[in-house]
Amino acid sequence: MDPLEAIKVTFFQECEEQLSELESGLLAMEQGETDSETVNAVFRAVHSIKGGAGAFSLEPLVRFAHVFETTLDDVRAGKLAPDNNVVKVMLRAADVLADHVRAARDGGVVEEARSQELASALEALNGEAPLAPIASEDFDDMPGLEFTPLTVSDDDGIGDDFGFTPLAAGIIELEPEGPALRRWTVHLRPKNALYAKANETGLLLRELKRLGDIQVSIDPADLPGLAELEPEHAYLSWTIVLTTDRSQSDIQEVFEFVDGDCDLTITADDVPSSLPAMGEASIDEPFDVMALIQQAQADVQAAPAAAIMAEILAPAAPAPVFAASAPSIPVPVAATAAAAGVAPDAAHGAAAQQATIRVDLDRVDRLIDLVGELVINQAMLAQRVTESGVPRSSNIAMGLDDLEHLTREIQDSVMAIRAQPVKSVFQRMPRLVREVAAMTGKQVRLVTEGEGTEVDKTVIERLTDPITHMIRNAIDHGLERPEVRVAAGKGPEGTVRLSAAHRSGRIVIEVSDDGKGIDRPRVRQIAIDKGLIEVDSNLSDEDVDNLIFMPGFSTASSVSDISGRGVGMDVVKRSIQGLGGRIAITSRPGQGSTFTLSLPLTLAVLDGMVVSVCDHTLVAPLTAIIESLQPKAQDVRAIGPDAYVIAIRDTYTPLIDVGAVLGYRTTPLDPTKGVALLVEGEGGARAALMVDAIQGQRQVVIKSLEANYRQVEGIAAATILGDGRVALILDVDNVVAARRREKARSDAKLAAAG
């Protein structure tokens, strides 16, 4: 990959991050958090995207981002109140911006009409329409359309005259309060690094020139003779007197991308009364401010943030350059913001904290694989040592214990590398909700909880589709139209709740709505119509609810745009099961439904109970097992020719012979000769699995059976035991369900015969 391409890839990765920042910021604003920190974070996100896009000449993206940024700038400046309406438009704009980013990355274009519509909507928000005339009439200056020279090197041909044609005059940033011309004095002393990073003083000056009228004088005092001159060092400094109606932040923005690579001061020749008076007390304690900045910047890109942070802090920070209209005191500021006069090393400090690296996923996976092998190897070694008769108190055995401990720790740490918060999935949902709500004409509020819950990356990747589908369903089928809701005594706005939590070694994700709940008579009727159940089947409410998971079931009588995409809940169920998860539904008529997903935290290891069945070794996932017991003859009752139930604390639980289900034996095991594992399947249904004996508990590394062989009914995966043998891992739910299906079939046969 050529370097530019690589930078571009990074840019798009960062775009994704910025987009999610943007979205969460806007959502926070929607909830009323309109403090400057949130607003600035949102602004920063859009601004960074625009800056990077400008460098790659992604014009549609830049154009749209610019309009967006302008509106946000008004919010930031307090000219536009971020009320609900404004935030809603911005959320939709964020969606379009995301589309623009994706279009720029993957090729393709964003529907012009949609983009245009949002751009106009944003412009409409920009204060009181463009009533202030463009004072100077100087369109060449085009003050709103500055080009940020991010990584434009001097010889790439894009050049300085690279400008963006405005869509409409309305885009041009208008200063509502009219052309209050002010004079600013900018001292600029480039450092060597500025040129080393392919930035160019000339471009900065040109940028300044766009803001207004400039008078430039050069200071060659430090310039050595030609013989002593290092051609790549910076010797010159400039004093620029700029007359402009633009704000100080606009001027600072010009220098945003040469952060720390130049000494810069910007002073107003006349201090306007609107600026807060600066006390001198705070000058003595600049370190608090630095700490603040560093903290605030910890998770933010250092460069663009620095200027903005400094700006936010300006009122609180010592600002020697603003201390009256005295001659400016040159302050070497890393952030370009001389106004703040703070934190020479803010950018560096931020960089030092929370360092992260991007690692190719293949490498992590390989590491995980190797650690898996290590765990197996360690188990085998331990077994060999035990077999060789070395006493448990010997040094070798103790050393092995340490090794086991260490192996386990390595495994946990490696797994933690892959663990990611579910936030990345949850964050896609607000947009989905907005779109589906718009399409169905329903009012929906999405509440998310537990976004920080971490789970393995593979699980996360495969969660998006099921959750998307469930949320679509919740809105389309679950929630009622506003008028219906009001008639039912509810608020017109429906709520969809998406939550995640860790519960006993699994992640539990719930999608719930406060809609009408499952229409059981209708579900039942449909199931009968489609021949999924018999007309006279006696089904509990729970059974009826679970019918929606049956293949071929779809409740929407008219296939709607939203849910009728040929994907039913059965697919959702299957994909969840494919992840080793379970899905359950609870529904209360008139009050809504809750779908509960329970998933393993990782797909790589499993705590299991090793059991033997007919000389075969099997592993039952520990998470499914509630208890194990030795059945007593009086507790076991036969129902039918080959079905048994067992009484466990006064409740009868089906007794399932694992050996029979898996086809290991044809004659049922005498219940009193084996061990029963009480397991809880999906939906809380319990069953007792009969096995011959329990060997012990062990953590096993999961090896996919499907990838290496093929899918086997009743078997979830395989593993390699300490002695090198392969053991199959039971799919508990499947075994229980298989038994039920068998029973249903034999019932049907009986019914047919009778």
Added chain:
Amino acid sequence: MTEPASASRLQLIENLDLKAAGPLRSELLSLRHTPLDIDASNVQRLGGLCLQVLMSAQATWAADTIPFAISSPSPAFQEALSLFGAEDLQPFVQQG
């Protein structure tokens, strides 16, 4: 100090960006102690580093009391000088 009879001419290249600064300096150094006439007619772009080199050269030639001139400046060159506020070089720029 030797003073050759005729002035050396130096044709500036089109793109005087940061990469051109080193070569420009060497070139100028090799012409030191000779009257210099720099032809700026081809210049399309002048960056800060090359500006430094030119200004330093002008000062050096002045210190050596040897004639130094920049002739037939291109519009881009002129514009860049005024953008940079490089008054020190202006007097040496000769039109034509």
